[in-house]
Amino acid sequence: MKSQLTNHRVDLQDCTIFYQQSRLESSSIPILFLHGWGISTEPYQEVLKLLAQHHTIIAPDLPSFRRSTYSGLLPDYLSYSKCLLSFLEVLDLQQFHLVGHSFGGGIAITLSTLVPQKVRSVILIDSTGIPTPSIPEMIPRRAIEMTAQLFLPRLRLKLVDIPLVFSYNLLFNTVNVIQGLLISLYENINHLLPKIPAPCLLLWSEKDLTTPLSNAQKMAAIIPDSKLITVEEGFHEWGLWYPEKFTSLILDFICQLEQY
Template identity: 30%
Template structure:
């Protein structure tokens, strides 16, 4: 199904009955990526999944988005479906959006589940600083000395040399969007979250290290932490039964045995 929000067609899927659980996927993914979770929960709850703008079947924004833009789209989507007393599950980038909603618009939010969530920005290493400064310098020189197709070819080569995997996989507006969102540090938001929160993390996550889980657990007042051994950035793929068990227990605590 599709709905138009702020001129963008947003693809979504609603299954099951009962209390609503909204699932927000990670960067570069789509709503299908959380299917192992939604497919199980739909037996008891109403699961609501959407492709965030720029991903899956949803439209790409005309202009680059920041985290606040994504938050606003999701809130308008929730309002369109008239969802009340919902829980949000956010994985990685989806967790970043969920954190914003929990901190700024908590009225109808009953609980929060963060799975290997983005949101904490670490200080750049010296190697990262050198790489970033080199890219900026070479980009500036290229922009000044070259024009047209030649300039774009060189700039693309520079992006491929210095850009991250996520950056290389995106183009145009979504590249600019990535730069915006990864530079947003939500650490100060965490202590303002009041709703019950479950933090699930793969101990061997190489994209978002497990120390981020402990920081979130320390700062979010009413939170529980579940670390999965021998799991990476997608613990629900590495050990689905344990992830589902922890989510199910948390939802029962929030909603009761509904």
């Protein structure tokens, strides 16, 4: 099994991108995996290793999060996407499946419209991109979700791994962590949804209070070649608590596409 992930970095003009990669396989189209707001690839290790048993995985820490540095302010999804485009040019990726969770989903939507010829599929998991309620409205929703998630599996992930990464980002990447939250809540990229060029899977928890299921339904109605799958399992970060189900749904979708 080719599930071993190794650490790499690419130095660009104004940023350094740290990324994890499984062994490159010429027979499969790689998966570019974009993590959610405030964290990094670290909490997704189980997910990435399961995906890497079947596909080449390239999973960067987003610019200015954890081990990827950036010298200035990243004001919008487009800025993140342009950084990743420079990163992809160095890697010389000709085609890839694009997977984005939450904030990574908003970036995935934008990136897919910039290089449509390279994107084989887009998989959006509880994605941002449609504005959600204000911060005062969001705080109680997140409080309910985070309390409820304490009763789900993988307690160490919730109580140790995620808080460590998040606190690091908050301390050392403060400006872009706060700006990233504002982008997640308020930036509207509805106009890009009809331009998503590739088959698109929307994967959503029915209990998500952060990016509610109604957002997924709006997206599915606008994205041309899209399919919405909902799960009963827990809340906005459900994929981290249920990695087997999460990865099997992603891999099933990709497998069906690659058969044609």
